[in-house]
Amino acid sequence: MAALVVAFAGACIVLVLLVLPAARSxxxxxxxxxxxxxxxxxxxxxxxxxxxxHGIAGQGLVGPNLHGVAQRKTNRQLIQQVVSGRTPPMPRFQPEPQAMADLLAYLQSLV
Ligand code: HEC
Incomplete structure (x- = not known):
């Protein structure tokens, strides 16, 4: 019986560890x-x-220089930056997921 309880508790911990990170995004x-x-x-x-x-080559103007930004921020942070509107004057954008993925690829190319 005790072994069963331990096994069940173990299974719960594994589930929480697997499910939580996925639910975070x-x-x-x-x-x-x-x-x-x-x-x-x-x-x-x-x-x-x-x-x-941000300038035609991402070199910075009103907004900061974006070269190397993908080294400083994770993909999740970059997406949040574009869609959240939390740092005015940068507006909130709502690109389709494919357009956002394209923007991410471009930001990653700015080394
Ligand atoms: C109206 C001006 C404006 C526009 C348009 C704009 N931004 Fe920004 N952006 C800013 C400003 C200002 C900041 C700095 C915000 C802060 O951190 O306070 C910023 C910050 C950022 C950052 C974070 C830079 C860093 O060093 O952490 C990224 C990435 C970014 N912008 C990407 C984009 C992308 C991609 C677009 C187009 C979809 C865009 N921005 C459009 C003004 C703008």
Missing amino acids: DPYTRSTLELSGSAENGARLFLLNCAGC
Whole structure:
């Protein structure tokens, strides 16, 4: 009986460890990270939406220089930066997951 209880408790711990990290990221972030992005498309999206503040080559203008930003921030943090609107004046963007994946690929190419 005691062995059963221990086995059950063990199974619960394993479940919590497996399920919690997955639940931490929202469905939008998860579906974005499952896609593979095109840096070329991302560059186009960047020119239209972001270059006004970050410069046409991401070199910084009103917004900061974005070269090396993918080394400083995780993919999740980069997605949050784009979709959250938590750091005004940068607005909140709502790109489709594929467009967000493309933007991520572009940001990663800015070394
Ligand atoms: C209206 C101006 C503006 C626009 C448009 C804009 N940004 Fe920003 N962005 C900012 C500012 C200002 C910050 C700095 C925010 C802070 O940390 O206080 C920033 C920060 C960032 C950061 C974090 C930089 C770092 O060093 O941590 C990333 C990544 C970023 N922007 C990406 C983008 C992308 C991608 C787009 C287009 C989809 C975009 N931004 C559009 C103004 C803008």
